[in-house]
Amino acid sequence: MSDPLMKGCCHVVAIPYPGRGHINPMLNLCRQILKKRPEIVVSFIVTEEWLGFLPPPPHRSLSFHTIPNVIPSEIGRAKDFAGFITAVRTKMEAPVERLLDRLPPPKPKVIVYDTYLSWAVAVGNRRNIPVASFFTMSATVFSIFHHFDLIVQNGHFLSGSPDEGAKDEVIEYIPGISSIRIGDLPTPFHGKGKEVLPIALEAIKLAASNSQFLLFTSIHQLESQVLDFLKQSLPTKLYSIGLSIPQFYDDDDDDEARPGYMQWLDAQPLGSVLYISQGSFLSVSSAQLDEIVAGVRDSGVRFMWVGRGEDLAAIGNSNGIVVPWCDQLRVLCHSSVGGFWSHCGWNSTKEGAFAGLPMLTFPIFWDQVTNSKMIVEDWGVGVRVMGDRNYGLVSRKEIARIVVEVMRSETREANERKRRAEEIRDICRVASEDDGSSSLDLLGFIEDICE
Structure with missing residues (x-):
């Protein structure tokens, strides 16, 4: 050739x-x-x-x-x-x-x-x-x-x-x-x-x-x-x-060998899983990680967490699974995933939009804080985990409250986030045709x- x-x-x-x-x-x-x-x-x-x-x-x-x-x-x-x-x-x-x-x-x-x-x-x-x-x-x-x-x-x-x-x-x-x-x-x-x-x-x-x-x-x-x-x-x-x-990714993709985490997702109820990823580059402090772990556990919400190195031991898997890596877009588009905790890097922000998911924003650096603002205020599909004014340590109690608000609440605000997320998803997919x-x-x- x-x-x-x-x-x-x-x-x-x-x-x-x-x-x-x-x-x-x-x-x-x-x-x-x-x-x-x-x-x-x-x-x-x-x-x-x-x-x-x-x-x-x-x-x-x-x-x-x-x-x-x-x-x-x-x-x-x-x-x-x-x-x-x-x-x-x-x-x-x-x-x-x-x-x-x-x-x-x-x-x-x-x-x-x-x-x-x-x-x-x-x-x-x-x-x-x-x-x-x-x-x-x-x-x-x-x-x-x-x-x-x-x-x-x-x-x-x-x-x-x-x-x-x-x-x-x-x-x-x-x-x-x-x-x-x-x-x-x-x-x-x-x-x-x-x-x-x-x-x-x-x-x-x-x-x-x-x-x-x-x-x-x-x-x-x-x-x-x-x-x-x-x-x-x-x-x-x-x-x-x-x-x-x-x-595009569909839940019924005919994969000969589905990864273990996809099989786990297949067994979870519709929209019940919070997908958590803080990105591949920067990390939160150990004290903040402890609060996030405790808050997610206390919420009682199912989760799939992508952790790196030392994070893995701290997270555990009491009500979910922890993986070192995954095909993020495929996971986000799975029907059992109902929310996305993100550091708000632009790639993750786009994938969350494409998947049509309500988002919990936890930006760390550079453009991530601006993306968080776009997700929450401009698109209306997210909630700031750090809060509008709080730039210090976020407590486990506050984290648990926000996780439940995004994943389980049926308030008017929560339903509007879901509606807007679906609208954003449709915009992304039509533009990509x-x-x-x-x-x-x-x-x-x-x-x-x-x-």
Whole structure:
């Protein structure tokens, strides 16, 4: 069989940021591109370490290519967040550029790069290859970073840790965003991550002004105001390509070997299970974890908990199961799952929306607090576990109360959350169909790069 690169008329190079929350969406984007145009060829660039984490390429026209491990290991990278970002920013460019010289022909039509790999813009410019910035957070967060100057001019960029009153102040001048509390801005604006804020601002600026294409993993109907504003105001071509979800999941999928956790879910009553995940990167404090464990147990609600390492022993399985990993979207779409406790990373936020689930939000860092605000206030499908004003330790009593409120309550508010969650689900799925807004936007991008 001949090498598909030799016969391909359109070669796409994909360079994800080296973290699971970035690599998975980029892989899903590549799958969607190849699903629509199988003759396209995709070269997917990762570190040697990351190649060991990935399954074989899911399509014969998708090939993995590696650079040396010039950055700290994925394992434990959260311990030095700023150091990891600095290494990615300064050490990956040269080996990626050398790798581009070794890729088989034809010459790439586009470099699709994660927005936070800002050096990829210069690489594309030097080689006369268009670049597409792939933003793995919400369009709302992009607009907040893009309008940082407005936040500074209005005196809302806080140099120290703000008091609770300052966090509650509402701002209404960011284009495309009706209103938002200072406390709901991404954490680099008022807390953790401020040391790498300049790097993020530079990346957003380059994406907005120097890339030829800007790809958002969002549904237009869910962020229409901000997406419309960005589309009208930015010089680059903007596409809202949806959730980057590779396929729909149904409970009756005919799997020859269903995982044990799926068999457990099959045996649970309809809508009775709370799925709990705090993400793959950051952790809560041990004291807070103890309160969460006790609160979930005291609620009496069935649960499926994805825990990491030391978390597993603490959680136990008195009224549920604990797993180190699962196919999250498949679990969320299972009929026995009735709620989603989430750290509110954008990938999890999108999957919760796609599954149509009420959500319990427990954000930790960066864009997660802004996503939590969108889930609770803009979409009306969630409850903040941390509360509107409480940024300290959340007690087990409060956690148990909120879990019961979301999972078992039949109040008007609870029923409205369920109705809104189903409405959001339908919006996501219609947009993802072949003639939906996200699918058509992705086709438009493909036509632009392969014309």
